[in-house]
Amino acid sequence: MHPTTSGPGATPGFVAREYLVEVDGSPLRVLDAGRGDAVLLGPSYLWSAEMWRPQIEALARHYRVVVPDLWGHGGSGRLPKTTHDISGLARQHLAVMDALGIESFAMCGLSVGGMWAFEMACLAPHRVRAVALLDSFIGAEPEPAKLRFFSMLDAVARSGAVPAPVLDATVPMFFAPDIVSRRPDLPARFRAALQDWPQDRLLDSVVPLGRMIFGRRDALGDASRLRMPRIVLHGAADIPRSVDEAEQMARALACQLTVLPGVGHIASLEAPEVVTEHLLGFLQQAGLGALV
Template sequence: MPFVTLDGQPFHYLDQGQGPVVLLGSSYLWDHTMWAPQIEALSRHYRVIALDLWGHGQSGRLPEGMTSLDDLARQALALMDHLEVDCFSLVGLSVGGMWGARLALMAPKRLEALVLMDTYVGVEPEPTRQYYFSLFDTIQASGSIPEPLLDIVVPIFFRPGIDPQSPLYQQFRATLAALPAERLRDSIVPLGRIIFGRDDILPRLPELNARRTLVMCGDQDKPRPPSEALEMAELIGCPHLLIPEAGHISNLENPEFVTRALLEFLRN
């Protein structure tokens, strides 16, 4: 699995398949393996590049001096430069969409298509921001995600009706429980503060290419509800698709629907 040094730290990514390039941006607290069903299908027709966020998967710690999601967009562009990829499509879920929209605004001529999934590029509503920051304070102090906090954090990512004993749910819970203190304090918590303390780029969404953009959202997404997806799609003037029977990690809760929609959109 390849690495590139960005801002002094090792940045890990998957690079699989051949053809036009599709860059996948993952959710906070998940690594590139969350895209496994889509990577398998897309890499038959495309060259798929999927990133591990700082402190996630096999990527190194958050680089010194990172303050904004613009830094993530710039780093993703630096990876594309390193790989000598000029033009590509971008599919970003959650924070992947937050920095993905910024990348599209930074380098519009390099984007062939943009899919924003279960994401929102406006500011975090103040009560939610304060709530998440209080969770970060608890994690920072304890150097772990304690059991009671896991009971709060894990369900956020899934539709309300999911079986808590399902492998998807249990595997994610176990991954969070196993995160070492150093990684939480050096990368996960400060990156979370950057994500949930982000600035508002909603006013810039009309600058995006509406014909080449698609907004998708799980119909039962709690942290990024469908109303936010609709708001963004209307500002862009692009199509808007609800993913049935899915929460925040919609690509894993309804992988067949998402994969089919992505293949159709990228083909067109």
């Protein structure tokens, strides 16, 4: 584990440690802020740890908050060749927590972050104290969506970049339909980030990760294995992950579902105060001690 020199550059007085943790021969960038009981935040596909910035700043006042970048995203290295499925991502993130000396922790994951959070809870139920799944789905990708996503990934692989038609189809999926009138900066920044993605990282990490995510197993049958506190939070205006999927998942997990009105897929940025309030309440109810 190697410390680096920069953090997320947030509000005055906010300090985050930043590490490169070697896992399966590749460096994973990790932000580590605050102290106390640990909370691991899992970002969405195509987003760095910065998508959790509002929650990092708020939760780090009460907990130790750990946020990794996905392989090929943000400051992380290429996807290790040993990674074959979502369970492999869970195992790698457990190795990160080992490197940080953290034995037990709560897990809050959005989109694919929720998918590997679930797999992690199945792999190490003695270590995961609570699980919050946001705008995610642990079932298999519905076939029409899977075919569409694989076609988009094929187009990226062929061109070595994100072509304009793929940008036009991808960017709106991550936000509520009225986002441009409310927060035009979010889709604009996201589109620019996709356009600027280095070719090598697209080809060696982003495309294979996407195929892994959209070709994932149906894990709904394993949901009854989870015994720790758990909750599902879901944006009512989420386009790639439907409310129906959230309802299926909550039933399988036998847990509470909270639907956030008017919120799209990246709920942590579209409704940061609401998401933070729900997470703080859930973590406290789950028995994680908040610092004051």
